[in-house]
Amino acid sequence: MATIRIGLDRLPPAARAAVEEHTGPLLTVEETAEGFNSEIAARVTSTTGTWHIKGLRTDHPRVWTQHREAAVAPFLTGLAPALRWRVEAAGWDLLGFEALAGHHADYAPGSPDLTEVASLLRRLGETSCPDIELRHAEQRLERYAAHRDDLRFFAGVHLLHTDLNNANVLVDDQALQGDRARLVDWAWATRGAAWLDAGYWVIWLIAAGHAPASAERWAAEIPSWHTAPAEGITAFAAANANVWSEISTADPDPWTLRLAAAATAWCAHRRTG
Known part of the structure; x- marks a missing residue:
């Protein structure tokens, strides 16, 4: 809430x-x-x-x-x-x-901001996780995983943002290309598998109009995505479908329903594709 x-x-x-x-x-x-x-x-x-x-x-x-x-x-x-x-x-x-200059990232298909967000997530993937108190991804998803054994896919030692809402990404058109985007609102910073932020981005991309396969192609621009086992990505999609189902049921605003539909579509794509 x-x-x-x-x-x-x-x-x-x-x-x-x-x-x-x-x-x-x-x-x-x-x-x-x-x-x-x-x-x-x-x-x-x-x-x-x-x-x-x-x-x-x-x-x-x-x-x-x-x-x-x-x-x-x-x-x-x-x-x-x-x-x-x-x-x-x-x-x-x-x-x-x-105070940063710029606009909120546009995740729509064809947006020039997509390459900047991909560059930002690549830079984040190269950043060492600090030795500070952070929740662990497998803890955050424990209640939502379809099978307890799925949690092993989410564990890791990498710094994650986990809230890839486009409003949390500011793009400065005056900055150098490839270094224009910044992530704000790190309240949900988490320690986990390196590829998870690319996975969180997939859900927001689908909500912005991408087909699941197109969203995954953008995730594949992040090197860490290629370290994820296919069954791990499917498990992550299923867990997030459950997360957004719970959120949208408790707080059925248009944006939560849109994200729930996107997460469900991704989950269905992973299970049938």
């Missing part, structure tokens, strides 16, 4: 003052609609710069997502916006990220 969003103006004065110790007095505040984990999400400017702020109350049930993002951020150079500062004040945990 999405977290209820509030405006930055509703922060306690002490928390706002703590932010402005890093930014200086804020000149503009643009609340952002994307994302589901944060109570505070805004792009702010002052005379000294521009930042994207994410925040949760320190007693929020998902405040662990703030801790996760702060812990993984130093290891994501060239993959994600830099974390410039962190504030814990007046009952709030607030992260100040570098």
Whole structure:
């Protein structure tokens, strides 16, 4: 379920003052609609710069997502916006990220953004997994795998993002080709098999209009995809069909139903193709 969003103006004065110790007095505040984990999400400017702020109350049930993002951020150079500062004040945990230029990736068939996302996932695959506390992919999928033995396919030692929603990928058209895309929102960073992020991307590609075979061809642009056994990919597709069935049943919005249909279509393709 999405977290209820509030405006930055509703922060306690002490928390706002703590932010402005890093930014200086804020000149503009643009609340952002994307994302589901944060109570505070805004792009702010002052005379000294521009930042994207994410925040949760320190007693929020998902405040662990703030801790996760702060812990993984130093290891994501060239993959994600830099974390410039962190504030814990007046009952709030607030992260100040570098504000990136660009648009949300377009995953539709034929989009020029697809090659940039593939390049981004290749770079992520070459990044060492930091020695920090992360959930394991096989733990996250334990309740959803068709067979317990399938979990062995998901285990690994690689750093994964796991939420390949196109709104989490920013593409800067002014940057060098092949290095234009960045991943935001690392709350669900996970340790697991190297090929899983390519698999998560497949589901979002199908939801954006690709046939399952076309989506898998894009996944094949990621070298780690070729390390995955065919039965492992099929097991992953089945597990995610169960994940999205549960999500869409609990929260039947158009986008969750679209993702559930995409995951089901991929699962059917794997089992019959």
